[in-house]
Amino acid sequence: xxxxxxxxxxxxxxxxxxxxxxxxxxxxxxxxxxxxMAHFLGIALDLRKIYTINAISFVNKIQQxxxxxxIPELRDNSKILxxxxxxxxxxxxxxxxxxxxxxxxxxxxxxxxxxxxKNARIQPDYFIQEAKEWIEFFWEVDILKSLRERRxx
Amino acid sequence: xxxxxxxxxxxxxxxxxxxxxxxxxxxxxxxxxxxxMAHFLGIALDLRKIYTINAISFVNKIQQxxxxxxIPELRDNSKILxxxxxxxxxxxxxxxxxxxxxxxxxxxxxxxxxxxxKNARIQPDYFIQEAKEWIEFFWEVDILKSLRERRxx
Numbered sequence: 256x257x258x259x260x261x262x263x264x265x266x267x268x269x270x271x272x273x274x275x276x277x278x279x280x281x282x283x284x285x286x287x288x289x290x291x292m293a294h295f296l297g298i299a300l301d302l303r304k305i306y307t308i309n310a311i312s313f314v315n316k317i318q319q320x321x322x323x324x325x326i327p328e329l330r331d332n333s334k335i336l337x338x339x340x341x342x343x344x345x346x347x348x349x350x351x352x353x354x355x356x357x358x359x360x361x362x363x364x365x366x367x368x369x370x371x372x373k374n375a376r377i378q379p380d381y382f383i384q385e386a387k388e389w390i391e392f393f394w395e396v397d398i399l400k401s402l403r404e405r406r407x408x
Numbered sequence: 409x410x411x412x413x414x415x416x417x418x419x420x421x422x423x424x425x426x427x428x429x430x431x432x433x434x435x436x437x438x439x440x441x442x443x444x445m446a447h448f449l450g451i452a453l454d455l456r457k458i459y460t461i462n463a464i465s466f467v468n469k470i471q472q473x474x475x476x477x478x479i480p481e482l483r484d485n486s487k488i489l490x491x492x493x494x495x496x497x498x499x500x501x502x503x504x505x506x507x508x509x510x511x512x513x514x515x516x517x518x519x520x521x522x523x524x525x526k527n528a529r530i531q532p533d534y535f536i537q538e539a540k541e542w543i544e545f546f547w548e549v550d551i552l553k554s555l556r557e558r559r560x561x
Binding site for chain 2: 261265266268269272273284286287290291293294295297298299303304305306307309311324325327328394395397398399401402405
C-alpha cells in the first residue's frame, strides 16, 4: 500500500503538462477519480471547459457492473483529453472512451492518468507512473482520516 | 492577498462536512473553482454522482458577460448541493442556481462555498470563511508556480 500525497501529485501534474503534445479544447474528468486532476490541468493548460462523466462500479448478484451516466455534450470541441487517477482493470476508461467516441466520431480523444497498469485492458496516451501496489490517494484518505480523528477527539 | 493552502482547505472541508445538515444525492461543481471541493466532499459524504456546470466569465466590447454551459441532467435526484470555491460578486452562483431551479423545480438545491462575501448578490447556505481580500487558491498558484520554476531552471 502506498500513500500518494499532494506533493507527489503536484510534481506529477507538472510532468504531465510537460509531456502533453496535445492541445485539447476541454477536459472530461471521470468522476470522482479525475476531478482534482482536471482542476489542476484546467488551470495549467488554461482550459475552462471541464466536463465530468460518472462511471460507477457496483457489484450485483452475479458480477461487477459498470454504470456510465452524466454523459457530457461535447459537440463544440474538436480535441478532448479524458482524465482519471488510475487505469486499474481498464474497464472504466475503455467504456467511457468507447461511449464518447461513438457519440462524437469527429472529436479526437486522448487519455491521461497518473497511474497505469501493465496488464490493464487499455493503455492511456499519457501516464506518469506504473501502479505496482494499492494506491491511497490524498483526496481519499486525508479527509476521511481527519473526520475520523475529529469524531474520536 | 492571501494564499489558501491545501492544509487550510482540508480543515475547511472537515468543518463543512460537520456543518452540513443536508443529505444531497449529488453535487454540482461550478467549474473550475468547485472541482477539487466536489472531489473531497464526494469522498467525505460518500456521493458518487458528481456533476459539473461551466460558468465562464468573459469581457465583451461593452461589459462583463457570463456564459453558462454544460448544464447537467439532474432528473433522478431530489437534493443537490451546488459548490464553488468562492461567492465573489455572486453572479455565477445566482445564475447557475436560477438555471438549475428552473429546469428542475422539484429538486431541492443548497449552496456551499469556502469563501463568502458580505456584499455579494447572493449568500450561500453554507460557507466557512468570509473573504476580505484577494484569495490565491493552492489549485491555482501551486501548479503555475512550479511550471514557471521548472521552465526557468
